[in-house]
Every structure is written in C-alpha cells, then in structure tokens.
Amino acid sequence: MDGIDRALLAALQADATQAYADLGKAVGLSAGSAHERVRKLRERGVIRRTAVDVDPAAVDRGVLAFVMLQANVWMGDPPTRDALAAIPEIQEAHIIAGSASLLVKIRASTPEHLQGVLRRVFDVEGVTGTQTIVVLETFFERPLDISDPDAAG
Amino acid sequence: MDGIDRALLAALQADATQAYADLGKAVGLSAGSAHERVRKLRERGVIRRTAVDVDPAAVDRGVLAFVMLQANVWMGDPPTRDALAAIPEIQEAHIIAGSASLLVKIRASTPEHLQGVLRRVFDVEGVTGTQTIVVLETFFERPLDISDPDAAG
DNA sequence: TCTGAAAAAGCTGAGTT
C-alpha cells in the first residue's frame, strides 16, 4: 500500500469505468502494471466491489433520516443484526458508544413511508426507544479520503 | 423507470463489472438493449457514477464517528458547506431538523486523529457545540434498496 | 424499443528486461 496504490484507489473512486491505459497514465504506470496492482487490491480486499452510485431521489427514496435506538438488552448480536437487515429501507446500522445503543440510516420515499419503517424498527426485539433525526438537505456524500494520514500535508 | 430499469440498477449496485451480455440475461434483454438502458440511466443522472468500494480499515480510516453540530447562525449556506468540505475526513454532511443543525460522518485513523478532526470542525464559523457518537462496530453498510415502494410486496 | 451482428476498443496473460 504505497502512494501509487492510494492514487489508483482515489482514481477508481472517482471513476471506475476508465480504461487501465488511462489509469496507468494518471499514476505513471503502463496499462498492464496498473491492471496488476488493481487486481491485487481486489484480491487483498482493499477494493471490496465495484458498484454504481444511484441517485436516491430518482428511485423514490428522497427522504433520509438517522435514527438512534435505545435498548434494554445488549444488541450487538446476530439476531439484532438480522432483524435490522430484514428492513430494506435501512441502509446502514452501527453499534455506538454513548447514551443510545444503535444508529441506523434510513431512506424512505415519503414521511409516511418513514413512519412505517420506524414502526418496524420499534418492533425489533429489545428496542425501548427511538430518536429520529430527519435530514432536510444533504450538503455532500463523497468517497472515502484516501490520503495517507501519516504523510505530511 | 420500470421494473427492468430497477433490476438493472440492483444488479449494477451488486457488481458493476459484469458484462452487458450477462446483465441482459439477468433481466431478460439482449446485451445491446441492456447497454442502451444503462446508457440512458447514466444520461438521466439516475446512475451518478461508477466507483470502487474501498475498505476503510485498509487505508487506515478504521475509526468512524457521527457528529451533531449546534450552531448559533443558519448554516445552510455555501460558506458552511465549503468549510466542511475542506476537511477531508468528513465523508458526509447533512442539514438536519431537530435540536442540532448539522450532522457529519467522519472517518479517521485513530481516536487521536478523530480528536484533531473534531477540533477543526469546532473551528468552523458558527459552530457553538458538538455531540460526538463513536461507532464501536458496523453491522452493515449496503446499497440503496431499489424495490418500488408503490408496488405490492 | 429491441435484436443481431460488425467494428472498435480494451482486457488480460505470456514472455522479457
């Protein structure tokens, strides 16, 4: 994981459709070498997958909310995970430190739809309370910063 | 935006590297037709980009936190947006309803690094307080659910 | 709007430095 690998990852986060010849040119490598490095990054799991980024509003998921869940039992186990994963509108679920137990990110079509999702979340075993944060506007959602935190700059 | 488009989007979210011939087979279309539909989805902005998904831990961004920002002025304007965008560790920034003003998602390498980022966030014009939620474990982060909310099921 | 096929482009492996 040197500077070239980081540059490749940054370029592929911006546009994974570009040709290896161009990718190589951007980092000072031949197409073959760029290809070999990317292959290894995939093999090592640094690159998990290649996917399209879909505009949520275009598929009727324009309502975004974060919900903090309070619980009366430990919720860090598979049954809780599976119960949350079974709700398709939940895009992320995290165990958190602090006064709540879990934080989930939800995308719904309308406030009414969101309400229905919240009801299902509330019915998950162990949940004793929810605090919902509705997003009014998203400033930005962008790829992970790839720069080396140890490097100067 | 019919069922076939939704199926294409779901398939491309799972794996955008597959050939159009396979993609077409999966949705009952020829390679040419699948290609044409995907081209239009890109053109219309439904597909915003194609990108690799990088494992944060592999690039030394294993610490995840959500931070709610209190403010004494309206923070929904470009200067605030730009000030937050200038902090590379901030992956998402949202204007929210409720007692805080903004919610940001931060990825750092260590708790010390996170602390440094929080200091920079606190220095953003208008910020009067922060509440930090540290993630202990991520259950899942997955693509947007593409199913039609109006459809039965 | 889809199909099928031809032309163009890019991927990917083998051999070499």
Place this chain on the structure above:
DNA sequence: AACTCAGCTTTTTCAGA
C-alpha cells in the same frame, strides 16, 4: 515489479424489424 505485445473478450455502434 513493470514493460511490451498479441490473442481474445467486451463494448459500442448501427441497420433492420
């Protein structure tokens, strides 16, 4: 580890239905 080259697959275009 990276480069070059060549065969092969895939993309992308286009005429026809």
